[in-house]
Amino acid sequence: MYALVDAVAFYASAETVFDPTIRKRPVVVLTNNDGCICATSPEARKLKIPKFEPYFKLKPYLEQHNVIVRSSNYELYADLSSRMMNVIGRFCDNQYIYSIDESFLQFTGFASIIDDWHAYGQQIRLAVWRETKLPVGVGFGITPTLSKAANHAAKKLDGYNGVAVINDGYSANEVLAKMSVTDVWGIGGRLGKKLNILGIHTALDLKKQSPKTMRKQFSVVVERTVEELNGKICLSWDEVKQPKQEIFSTRSFGERITDVNELKSSLITHCSIVGKKLRHQGSMTKRLMIFAHSSPHEDNFYKRNFLYDFPVPTSDSRIMANAVSEVLPHIFNEGVRFYKAGLGAVDLCSEQFMQSDLFNTTSDNRKLMDSLDNINKIFGKGTLRLASEQQSQSWEMRRNFLSPRYTTRWQDIPKIQC
DNA sequence: TCTGGGGTCCTAGGACCC
DNA sequence: TCTGGGGTCCTAGGACCC
Numbered sequence: 001m002y003a004l005v006d007a008v009a010f011y012a013s014a015e016t017v018f019d020p021t022i023r024k025r026p027v028v029v030l031t032n033n034d035g036c037i038c039a040t041s042p043e044a045r046k047l048k049i050p051k052f053e054p055y056f057k058l059k060p061y062l063e064q065h066n067v068i069v070r071s072s073n074y075e076l077y078a079d080l081s082s083r084m085m086n087v088i089g090r091f092c093d094n095q096y097i098y099s100i101d102e103s104f105l106q107f108t109g110f111a112s113i114i115d116d117w118h119a120y121g122q123q124i125r126l127a128v129w130r131e132t133k134l135p136v137g138v139g140f141g142i143t144p145t146l147s148k149a150a151n152h153a154a155k156k157l158d159g160y161n162g163v164a165v166i167n168d169g170y171s172a173n174e175v176l177a178k179m180s181v182t183d184v185w186g187i188g189g190r191l192g193k194k195l196n197i198l199g200i201h202t203a204l205d206l207k208k209q210s211p212k213t214m215r216k217q218f219s220v221v222v223e224r225t226v227e228e229l230n231g232k233i234c235l236s237w238d239e240v241k242q243p244k245q246e247i248f249s250t251r252s253f254g255e256r257i258t259d260v261n262e263l264k265s266s267l268i269t270h271c272s273i274v275g276k277k278l279r280h281q282g283s284m285t286k287r288l289m290i291f292a293h294s295s296p297h298e299d300n301f302y303k304r305n306f307l308y309d310f311p312v313p314t315s316d317s318r319i320m321a322n323a324v325s326e327v328l329p330h331i332f333n334e335g336v337r338f339y340k341a342g343l344g345a346v347d348l349c350s351e352q353f354m355q356s357d358l359f360n361t362t363s364d365n366r367k368l369m370d371s372l373d374n375i376n377k378i379f380g381k382g383t384l385r386l387a388s389e390q391q392s393q394s395w396e397m398r399r400n401f402l403s404p405r406y407t408t409r410w411q412d413i414p415k416i417q418c
Numbered sequence: 419t420c421t422g423g424g425g426t427c428c429t430a431g432g433a434c435c436c
Numbered sequence: 437t438c439t440g441g442g443g444t445c446c447t448a449g450g451a452c453c454c
Contacts, residue, residue: 010454031423038423038454051454054422072423099454188452219428221452248425297422305447342424398421 001112001140001167002147003105005088005124008135008155010101011039014080015070017133018406018414027068030055033254033398034071071399079407080132087128088136091120096241104144106237121154121163141166144235145228148185149175149203156183169231176203176229186225191218203229243281243348249273250342254398256295257338263292264328268321269390270343275317278345279369282352284313285345288323292331292341304331313349316369321386 007013011029016022026044028037036052047065049058055069062069081100089095092105107114114120121138128136139151146166153164153175166172182192184203198217200206207229215223224234249270257263267290278285286309293303308323324343375384404412 033421033423035421035423052423056421101454186452190451219451221428244426246426250424252423295422307446340423344425 001107001114001117001142002144003092003107003121004098004102004139004141004144004147004151005105005128005136006102006151007084008137009039009041009045010081010134011070011072011077012041012044013134014077015068015073015403016041017080019403022068025068026065027070028062029070029072030401031072033252034400035252038072069401071402073399073403073405075405075408076403080134084128084132084134084136087131088124090127091124094237096237098240104147104240117165117167118163121165125162136162138163139166140164141172142168142231143228143233144240145185145225146172146231149179149183149229152179152183172207172229172231173204176207179203181206184225184229186221191222194218243283243350244277245348246344246346247274247277247281247283247285247348248342248344249277250291250340250344251397252340253338254396257341258336260328260332263332263338263341264324265388265390266341267292267324267328267343268386268388270341271320271324272317272386272389274343274345275315275320275369276373278315278348279373282350283345283348284315284351285320285348286310286313287345287347288320288343289346290324290327290331290343292338294336295339298337298339302333302336304333306330307346313351315351316365317372317386321388325388 012027015027015029024043025041026047026049027041028044028049029039030036031038034055036054037049037058038051040049040051044067047067049062049067077100084101085095085097085103088103088105092107092111094106094108094111096104096106098104117140121140124138125136128134137151137155139147139149139154140163141147141150149172150164150166154160154162157164157175157178164175166175179202180192181187181195181200181203182189184206187195187206195201195206200209206226209226211223211226214226227234251266251270253266257266274285288308288310289305290308291303291305294301306327308327310319310323314320320343372384376382404414406412406414
């Protein structure tokens with residue numbers, strides 16, 4: 001049995017944890033640079049506020065309806081996320097944190113002998129609410145995809161009250177019949193349209209398709225989805241948890257950049273982020289994709305990509321930073337107003353099976369990077385960093401509606417007046 | 419003033435090789 | 437009429453998720 005536990009409108013809910021005055025009001029949270037709307041509270045959803053539309057286009061509508069607007073407060077969300085995950089983890093010894101607000105649980109052996117899953121789900125919800133004031137939905141299913149579907153039902157369909165259980169074909173059909181095909185994990189708007197043409201409208205319709213035909217007409221992803229809806233596990237636990245095949249860090253700038261050193265320091269900051277993620281999952285990269293571009297909404301769109309191959313795979317941020325310095329002249333161009341830049345590790349291998357080079361003398365110093373990670377873990381992000389990382393604040397992202405970092409900054413700790 | 423997120427995986431098609 | 441193989445690697449773009 002699998003479970004998927006995730007928060008209801010996580011970012012929006014997180015904003016309400018320390019500010020109860022906005023709990024019953026429509027709240028939206030914006031992406032980096034206050035660009036788009038990325039989360040909407042249930043009250044905001046009732047106003048039919050679409051997600052991922054540019055903020056400036058919806059601003060008049062939001063003001064008209066007195067909607068609370070917040071910038072992304074990642075410091076707060078990350079901290080609340082780890083508290084929430086800790087609580088959820090107590091309910092199963094096999095937890096996989098899938099994203100900032102979602103975690104899969106796998107129940108095997110004795111753990112799978114729970115006679116009332118509904119009650120167990122309610123216990124999880126109650127514990128998370130008590131300890132974090134975050135509302136979560138719990139979906140149980142015999143495959144990961146079915147647990148996702150159950151989670152959808154738990155939160156979005158009437159009559160489930162936050163918990164849904166799919167433990168056989170019958171309960172699967174009951175839930176899937178009420179779901180649109182695009183509510184299924186892995187089926188988005190584009191595929192949805194094509195499936196509609198074939199007369200497939202509900203998730204149940206999709207379940208009844210032949211997996212082989214779906215593979216031919218669409219892809220291996222759709223085939224697997226159909227199998228999973230039928231109770232056949234394709235995304236095995238190991239597969240769900242598989243290490244990433246590529247790791248990117250990219251950011252658009254709060255203000256356009258025209259200076260070569262600013263571009264360089266931003267790219268090197270991305271090296272640190274990618275390096276840390278690589279080390280965290282025990283991978284190394286043989287190749288780095290480094291890019292920068294102007295605004296795609298402008299005329300004369302300027303974009304440069306550069307692939308850099310390492311002689312020996314690495315996860316050392318400093319070696320990646322050297323690659324950036326080397327490549328920079330090929331990417332930078334005088335007069336271009338850079339809008340976004342970033343890089344990605346695109347050819348990963350496990351550090352366990354790393355092939356070394358007999359003639360390589362500049363081998364990376366893994367211990368140094370581990371110490372850096374540990375120090376930053378204890379004393380906070382950025383305590384120890386590369387000298388060439390981001391110094392100037394001029395292109396820091398715009399966050400005009402930022403709430404206090406209640407749990408991660410001494411100055412912002414909530415004060416109780418007696 | 420002028421505004422437009424970030425991350426991951428898959429696939430079709432092109433280039434190139436023998 | 438007019439036709440032509442098979443494999444690998446690379447890349448851009450598509451699609452999905454939150």
